Amino acid sequence: MPRFSKSVSALRSSAIRELMSLASRPDILSFAGGMPGNELFPIDEVEELFRNLDTKTKQAAFQYGPTPGLPSLLESLGGFLERKGLPVKKNRLMITTGSQQALSIFARAFVDPGDRVLTEYPCFIGAIAAFRACGAEIVSLPVDEAGIDIAMLRQEVENPDPAKFLYITPYFHNPAGMLYSTNRKRKLIKALQGRDIPLLEDDAYGDLWFSDEHREALQPIKAIDPEDIDVCYMGSFSKILGPGLRLGWMLAPEAIYEKCELIKQSADACSSSFTQVIADAFIRSGRIDTYVASVREEYKRRAASMVKALRSNLPAYVRWNEPKGGFYIWLTLPEGADATEILKRAIEGGAVFVTGSTFDPQGTRNNTMRLSYCNNTPEEIERGIPIITRAIREVCG
DSSP states (O other): OOOOOHHHHTOOOOHHHHHHHHHTSTTOEEOOOOOOOGGGSOHHHHHHHHHTSOHHHHHHHTSOOOTTOOHHHHHHHHHHHHTTTOOOTTSEEEEESHHHHHHHHHHHHHOOTTOEEEEEESOOHHHHHHHHHTTOEEEEEEEETTEEOHHHHHHHHTOSSOOSOEEEOOBSOTTTOOBOOHHHHHHHHHHHTTSOOOEEEEOSSTTOBSOGGGTGGGOOHHHHOOTTOOEEEEEESTTTTOGGGOOEEEEEOHHHHHHHHHHHHHHTSSOOHHHHHHHHHHHHTTHHHHHHHHHHHHHHHHHHHHHHHHHHHSOTTOBOOOOSBSSEEEEEOOTTOOHHHHHHHHHHHTEEOEEGGGGOTTSOOOSEEEEEOTTSOHHHHHHHHHHHHHHHHHHHO
16 A cells, blocks of 8 residues: 655645536536636747747757746846836746746745645635645635735734745636735735735736726735835736746745745756747747737626626626636625535536635635636627526525
């Protein structure tokens, strides 16, 4: 009998991954995965960019690269981030194999088994998995439409056994879909200052805003550059170019960066040079800006279709907010409702979504649901949402 480690014994398969097998069935409409639409990928543009690269650059794409990332991509990505106001020159930038690796590296740098870490509730399932793999005790603090519960955060930071760090996804939250208000971010900063609790700020969706009126709230905390807080900022090419590239990044203070680079070195030595070359060319060509602008409009159109369908079909007792960007709408059902039972009924009708317990570190709170609109046409949304709302009525009345 294999004697597995305690850390691997604590791991669980993601419910989202399991739902993906259903999503491949032609008779199922999937609102489960947070995947960009395949038809939106810039295939022709990338083919042209790679074809026009010089031989030396193409050869480098097939070679090993430095652990922190190819210098050319670090330079172009640094410029991209500086245009968002991020203090790149005061920090160190590292390319990671997807943002999931950034989460894992950060957790390994800070967490010993039994250490407490703070997250939001609900929380991105990838973060839950990364932190749990290191043996963390996850303390999740609820969010509302403006961000994390500040009163509960203040209680936690005053704990004599302080948490190792706080992890948040403030910009079109996964799964809750909301955007932190500027005022809530100010209060969060004040609560953390001088507490020696680093902040891990995850910004995978911030470029996918639907209206200029929300641009001010999208300023990263890392760009504010508050004193007396170590802020580590992470992002990804997955939603603004393609998840198949498996490229993310982390912008961190020097002391944290040094530990994280050593961990990455032992994990995979370097991220894919091939996809780094593609990402670098995409940024340098200026096409990243026009491409993001185009998919932003398409996701806005798909979100509007889902909002319209929900308004027409949802019972009044279901709470939800219209998305301001990103990929998701979060539904809150009456207390005691079981989203798993609703999911079973929805699958029978031909649609899937993700139940709320997936995003609960304790795995118990299940009167919530995440709907993704990113990978469906408006026509599919119009057909699929009534299936889900009918299942809600069957279970909840």
